[in-house]
Amino acid sequence: MERRTVLRAAVVGAGTAAFSGALWQQAFGAVAQPGPSPYGELLAADGNGIQLPARFSSRVIARSGSRVTGTSYTWHFAPDGGACFAAGSGWIYVSNSEIPLVGGASAVRFNADGSIASAYRILSGTNVNCAGGATPWGTWLSCEEVPLGRVFETWPDGSRSGEERTRMGRFTHEAAACDPDRRVVYLTEDEEDGCFYRFVPDTWGDLRTGKVQVLCAPADQTSGPVTWRDIPDRDGFPIFTRWQVGAAKHFDGGEGCWYDDGTCYFTTKGDNRVWAYDAVNQRIDLAYDDSLVPAGTATLTGVDNITGASSGDLFVAEDGGNMEINIITPQGVVAPFLRINGQSSSEITGPAFSPDGSRLYFSSQRGTSGNSIGSGGITYEVTGPFRR
Template identity: 70%
Template sequence: MERRTLLRGAVVGSSAAAFGGSLWRGAAQAAPAQPAAGPYGALGPADANGIRLPADFTSRVIARSGQKVSGTSYTWHSAPDGGACYADGSGWIYVSNSEINPSGGAGAVKFSATGAVTGAYRILSSTRQNCAGGKTPWNTWLSCEEVDRGYVYETDPWGVNPAVQRAALGRFKHEATAADPVRRVIYLTEDVTDGCFYRFTPTTWGDLSAGKLEVLKMGSGTSGPVTWGQVTDPSGASTATRNQVSGAKRFNGGEGCYYADDTCWFTTKGDNRVWQYNAASSTIELAYDDSLVPSGAAPLTGVDNVTGTSSGDLYVAEDGGNMEICLITPDDKVAPFLRIEGQSGSEITGPAFSPDGTRLYFSSQRGTSGSSSGGITYEVTGPFRA
């Protein structure tokens, strides 16, 4: 796959050019990621929270569905799903969706500079099956309804401003979003077996009240150049958005979505793939495909939410599989980073890093009970590579 990765603190050949204090490795075509040893070594035995981690990493429980977040009056929501982190002075905020219908919505936990929980509260209410979403460059949270003709809601992680329904982003079975500040667009995934990959171009960057919605178009196959076709009726009132553009590329169950370095990665659960849209060249290719891994050796199945780090590592959560978060490195290696034991009736959701990159937040949506009321939200701390 073609990975353009930020290399820190090194000089790569005499022709490398500095950019913003960092260096870039030239893009090169390669095969999708293959199993290999992870950069942090093997997973250790399960800790007291049932999580297997590499050496020097530790976990703690942040919240449990149906229980008050420690030190606050907020009862943590059921079925915690997509999430993101936001800087808040010297501390930060982690937001989390609730994938239940009705009610849904989203909540947030606030942390001090030391990682202590200092508050928790609701930021979105009375919506339906809020699955994933995405962070905007202007520090709002886009919470997506995973229902037919669902909406995207723009919410305030601080819980001060009311949430706003953003109909211009289309009415369909939303999953996740990712913002591209270079091209000033929002990418969106659709969780149906014949779904599309979308981009929304706001009329004014930073204002999602109006703009143009498009779907990706390409020929058959899994790699090559792409074009975009406009969805003329984003409301999908008479024809579903995915069926309005001739030649739209179909994706089998769009899930997580993450943008960095001119690239948008997104996952499709129906075929266990991680896709890579190269925005600078308008091309697409596979970053990972479990069918291209030797039989029985695929470490990553049930692909779902995805996030990344400044090192260029991707972290992909599993819906099923071995209940793992797997890591895909810039040199196209894939390995488990963590595994949750004893929760086979659940899925891992909402991976997101604290602003300093030292803490990873995520949830087990249904916990040990296998019920939406049994969700558990965790934090993992350790020597993540910068």
């Protein structure tokens, strides 16, 4: 019997346990399983083609190639990774542009009542800006998803031009997540044999200098202790960073990354997994694996971007699948939270909550057009009684 089939049989019917950083030692019992959503069933699609639970509503914030409502700013193509930042009495949502050569990132600023105050560019002239991550000091790390890609630190309010942070390593960057407790930044790599890295700055809050390390563990390990080793040449030339340390563990297509309370969650699209790195005990485990649920019941496929709510719920967006954002609860239940209809050739990107947790932002990168350059991209907001 194939190993993944054996693992599936081992967890089916085992039930689920609440999982947090302290409980990841119970790896297989904690792998999320399909179940009823705490928000209830999805209702019929609304006027924007989005299926939501009762008491939730959606609105379109921006469309690629069109002016953002109430502003003179034209929204970028192929909206991808995003995050929200407090700004005075309102907030800002930033979004990357996954376009070659001109990429960059844009921002929409909201007033306290949710109305749009302005929209503008915060990064220009970069290459295939896919995901990234917010820092505790209020900047956005925008990552290039190309070989020898770079990380750029940007200022959501547009007060400063984006600055290159090449000391964070040159590789096919995807997402970033800051760990203020250990004062490191975790980084994913979107390659079939990609690695999971962390950047250890010399001074926390200053990403200009520091060292890059790679997670090391046996190739087939899905649960157990790990170590970190320094990358000899962070510039990745002539040898890519993922090939420089023989003990490095390789992951099949690193995507989203989110840190919360001692655990860094990251996704791998090649095997539809959500991983959990327990930073306190330095071990990895699986939070979700679509091969470890009863056959034909997986609601979450094409795992991609990930974010978290103050309730401890994870929200995982799909690249393909059936265009859903799924919730994974602290009790280990996975269920659809929303579904976009009529956009099967797109992917959901950039999920992020407003600072007060009452609004969820995300994009459909190619929208109804399915255009490969993302000219049909749509950025949405969902409002409702999110769990706190």
